[in-house]
Amino acid sequence: MSVLVVGSVALDSVETPFGKADEVLGGSANYFAAAASHQTAVQLVGVVGSDYPVQKLEALRARGVDLAGLEKAEGESFRWRGRYRHDLNSAETLETRLGVFSHFKPKLPDAFRSAEYLFLANIDPRLQLDVLRQVTKPKLVACDTMNFWIESRRPDLMELLGKVDLITLNDGEARQLTEQANLVQAARWILARGPRTVLIKKGEHGAFMFTKDSVFFAPAYPLESVFDPTGAGDSFAGGFMGWLARTRDLTEANMRRAVIVGSAMGSFVVEGFSITRLLEVTRADIDERVADFRRLVSFDEALSA
């Protein structure tokens, strides 16, 4: 079963303590698709301007990403320019030029409307709601969001919360949305408003998955060098949703596995600029990293010494 993502397709220019990259593939949909493509076929919906180097997307198409939903509009593509200093957990945005993205009206090709696994990446909640109206029989709808929408589109975001099965957001966003400093309380607040599952991403500090009855925690993989953190959250989401779409199993046990697959993809993507590493890694690399995650946290109780 394929997974559908609606999000941004951008050109990023990034500076980190370790190097610079200019006008490389970026945007939530690109990262998500590259990560998810290791698990299953992907349907991508987004928009690019007339200046977008679409030939670079061939690498995604070759991996099973269906670009039929990628609209080409007159004008400039979405560009983001950012910098990370030594605290790699937070980006400093130097410039955002929305270009054609500011008029984005996602239109799902007919063949995409029956998507069962849907990820509404971080775009205007009004557009996320609009996409929801276009799918006919979703089995799992997940959304992401950000501080900007929490501030400026709260009523729409609250409506969206009532209609999704799962939300991913980072710890700062969870606190902002819920006005709860404590993450457990923040998660409960969100769970009471619709989603059955809340994934709170803490960057280098790992991720929590909360449901009404359970909490699961996955650490971030302790990498010896984090090259460029851009896209870690969307790659995490791609691995997570890709795994669920591939296995079609929404039990708690399988969703935990999905979180680990997501964490693995998040740990790969930060090893290089753009989606480079996601295009390089193999199934064996992913399996090995998942095994590493198990070693990282496993202990046996035997507490009655």
Place this chain on the structure above:
Amino acid sequence: MSVLVVGSVALDSVETPFGKADEVLGGSANYFAAAASHQTAVQLVGVVGSDYPVQKLEALRARGVDLAGLEKAEGESFRWRGRYRHDLNSAETLETRLGVFSHFKPKLPDAFRSAEYLFLANIDPRLQLDVLRQVTKPKLVACDTMNFWIESRRPDLMELLGKVDLITLNDGEARQLTEQANLVQAARWILARGPRTVLIKKGEHGAFMFTKDSVFFAPAYPLESVFDPTGAGDSFAGGFMGWLARTRDLTEANMRRAVIVGSAMGSFVVEGFSITRLLEVTRADIDERVADFRRLVSFDEALSA
């Protein structure tokens, strides 16, 4: 087998968003001893002034903490006054009055000199080295430290590193000591200078245990309310060392269990002021929280769906 701790015995006055406590039992040795006492007998070495409410330490003595090494000196006891705001991860120190602690010269009672499990809590590295000269056959020596000693006593601290088996320090201190922003690299730096094991504490973000060949990660327990974070690190160390002293097993597998026991004790202590919760919890509470830790991180691979 008992565990020996050398550290501060203080009176803390703490303000958190949830309440205030005045002149309650504090100091690294108190927290460590209260946590370790759930696992094994504890020998405590420290100093208090003539104004210390020593009768309050009877609760520790009743739990098997040997206070023969607690010196009573003329003068004021060590007092710390601090405040936590909504970011419970960092304390704001309002006042530190060292009192008799500033002339502390740890002297081990003869009966303590054969201690096999030794925790040198956060005191002047020169004193930590001096204590090391007083023990005859240590099996496991662990030390803690802080930013102040890293700045002002680096040569002594480096000498100490060459003589301990294990160091616990928080992520900020690890970065400061090693001048490495990346924690994996920071841990390697320390491992190359003596300790076989490095425990890096990240407060609400959990703890890493590094050895030359392995990395283990334990999350912090996701509490719905953190009441007062004071003493979490020393309670963690107490649970960790207490477990090792009790089991006399320094294999990797058992040290992982020890980290979880330490994390459990750290998660209890922050549920109340001072050592209150550490005196209340039972063996069953600890076992239950350890089981909760397992549920928190466990997933089964089965990645070949």
